[in-house]
Amino acid sequence: MGLLLAAVVVLPLLGSAAALLPAPPGLKGTGPEQAVLRHGVTVTGVVLAGAVLLALGFDHDHPAAMQAETDISWIPALDIRIHFGIDGVSLPLLVLTALLTFLCALYSYFRMPSGPSAKGFVALLLVLESGTLATFAVLDLMLFFLAFEMVLIPMYFLIARWGGAERGPAAWKFILYTLLGSVVMLLGLLLVGLEAGTFDMVALGTDNGPGTDGGGPQLSHTVQLVAVLAIGIGLAVKTPMWPLHSWLPDAHTAAPTVGSVLLAGVLLKMGTYGFVRILLPVAPDGMQTFAPYLAALATVGIIYGSLACLALARRGAKGDLKRLIAYSSVGHMGFVLLGISTMTRTGVNGALFANVAHGLITGLLFFLVGALKDRTGTTDLDQLAGSTGAALYGRVPRFGGLLAFGAVASLGLPGLAGFWGEMLALLGAFQPADGLSRPAYLTFMAFGAVGTLLTAAYLLLVVRRVCMGDPEQQPEPAEGAAALPDIRGHEFAAWTPLVVLTVLAGLWPAALLGLTDPAVQDLLPGVTR
Template identity: 70%
Template sequence: MNLLLTALLALPLLGAAAAPLLRTNAANAHRLPALLGVAVTGALLAGALALAAGFDHDDPARMQAETDVSWIPALGVRLHLGVDGISLPLVVLTALLAFLCALHTLARPPEGPRTAPLVSLLLLLEAGTLATFAALDLVLFFLAFELVLVPMYFLIARWGGAGREAAAWRFVLYTVLGSVVMLLGLLLLGGAAGTFDMVALAEAHGDGIGRGTQILAVLAIALGLAVKTPMWPLHSWLPDAHTAAPTTGSVLLAGVLLKMGTYGLVRIAVPAAPEGMEVFAPYLGAFAVAGIVYGSLACLSLSRQGAGGDLKRLIAYSSVGHMGFVLLGIATLTRTGLNGALFANVAHGLITGLLFFLAGSLKERAGTLDLDRLAGSGGAALYARVPRLGALLAFAAVASLGLPGLAGFWGELLALLGAFDPDNALSRPAFLTYLAVAAFGTLLTAAYLLIVVRRVCTGSPAEAPGEPAPPGLRAHEYAAAVPLVALILLAGLWPAVLLDLTGPAVRDLLPGALR
């Protein structure tokens, strides 16, 4: 098990280095690198599933598959890796989405530069994301966190659509500035505790770290992580990045990269600086519900007739709202809320990944994602023209709005329940207000998603005489959709599959909690 986790981090790095070295000619310049990407990500998915199968599910709070060796002795920095019930689902989610993106790259050659650099960047991105979720040293966590910035920048800037360069620069500037602030907080926390080991910090629960130091550390760490989440009002880089990014970039950005911020709050800030979190939790909750309402109102504006809204941009704004529920759950500082946040993290990755794959398929057929053009005369009319694509889009939409029985329901419900009864150190009237505002946000979410489904999926096709009908779903589109649909149903109908993993681990993060 220990070597397996290490191999999961080393293999994508080796694949990323090998992809540009492949000898190709005009005939196989795309296929050979793309096949390498499928092979490497497939092996990583198999390894992640083996890691999950070998995981001791009777003790998910314990760090497993650990590797702990000295790296920089003078600074006390170690190569400390491991997974528990909090990080294991995110490791598997990352491996799955990266494999599906590699399949998409093989089936649909990217427009622009050669495929080999694209495959190399995808593998480097996967390596950084996996390392972020497996790192158990603050410095190692920061380095892995930063590793993903370079490949995502080039994915947007070189393979993106209109406005890609400006979107890529905005993404880098926001995240780098946030990372600088986060690094200061991590160094302050580790220096005050005398260790950078995240397991030791979590077990100490702030003992030996002064209240003022905890407050400063949480302020810096939370600001840095909030940019990546993204939390309103630090979200403005996200819509441009999603709109410009290629399909694979949007899937990985929404599916796993946004999770790194909220994961860091749960893994580092909550257990290591509890007094600092108590101070900032009410403000975090206020920003969370503001993001829920703001994201929903922005989506409503984009979905209305005549607004010229872009479907990918709408999905991006919806992520601001959905991640608001994750932040609200964390802000409650309760077991219920934290479990809801972790559940919503995984559910959002599955649902939004599916939505972006479907948006890419729709653009291939219609040539646009402009909602006015899709809904106009002779527009998409998916139920009539490509019924299975329309059915999948409707399914993803109702999953995103939190329909009971699908994955999106449980995370939001638990976050709201956590707000109903927050930690004793927090103001219950304030969190009841947050609960009411967030509940109103769920109504807005249902409104804009149903409007999008009605406008894009319904209507009568108006093909010109002799114009061929759009093709049905292709093999690679089934390959992307089927596992995501199955997991959305599994998590919705059997939430214990995730809650049994996160529950005991969250209990150890909050040993004094009674909920």
């Protein structure tokens, strides 16, 4: 199993190098571009198969145990190791990454974004996949940092070279924000590793967790405070947490469809995963000190994101639908951070569940918005509701129904994946960990509940305007409007898995919580609720 996990992480890198080579004569198909796009589908499909095999071979009776480990000394003087492994926290995110990347490669095979050669596109997509998979699989702080940074360059070029309007400034804003945050994070990681004498996450979590028997934590309270502040800033930028979020709407608006899917579906999860994997077990005292501030900023993000979406959704605002979904991610990730800040099993499990649910649902929404732009030529809400006469229910009923499904899943309708994570995060805030102010967290919970109502308001408004049309603007259908195509075959293939998993996670949450809860107990020893 250890070799399989290493192969899953490394194979996309090898596939990326192979994508830049000339295609063998017998595999060119109708042309070199089709061959390299087919190569991308094949490599990501094999990686997905490997991830599924890892999930099937995973010991579900012991999800807290680190499995499929590879542990090789790399820099002995600093005790930096090539250490891979998965548990109930990382396995769902690993499979989610492999699934979304495969679906993006499949979608791009039929709908390649306009831009430079397909070779570069496929190569960057595979490097991005390798870096993201490595982030969720490594168990060494320095390897985590390298994997964390590995995704920045491919995403920068995907936005800058294959994006839409304003792609240049959006790509620069993305890279500058994330790089500056990463510099601060690196200082925190070095501080932890050098003070503790090891960079191994498992050893650090075992030695520094509450209730351990190793003669007390290796890291002093002051070191933990500095580490949480430094590492937390880098993770918060990637999450993104208000007020470090401003790069996200521009990046999403400018990115190609598959770039937006991967950015929302997996890259944002790297930040919140770092909070759970590194800060909670390694610096619990520091996290407890900063938890109320994290909760407060998360709550502001929930309200701010929802109000921004309401402003974009109103008539006459010239709101962009991609930008609206990007701002919705700020609110949804606020629930994830709120759950983490409670430092309880309930809240952290809710955060991990919301991570996966957001990847499925928002990935689907960005696929749909990209396809809608291909059909209508715009993502401007006023044009979709008025001048273009979109009214999807009447013209493309299956497409309109699927967009409505994605919206109600995103607002947290019971029975769908979006419900459980947000509910558990709010329940965690109802009874936070010992030492945290319950009145403060009850206030955060109340504002979070208001955020759920605002989320329902703007998403239902979007559904009404785009799927039904604006009742006060009923133009004559544009020429050729009747030919607007409904869901195509490749779209059905790319979107169906996301729909099925959204329903499955909503109806059977125990399938995911059964993996995460024992692992969370291991990361939070001594916490009973």
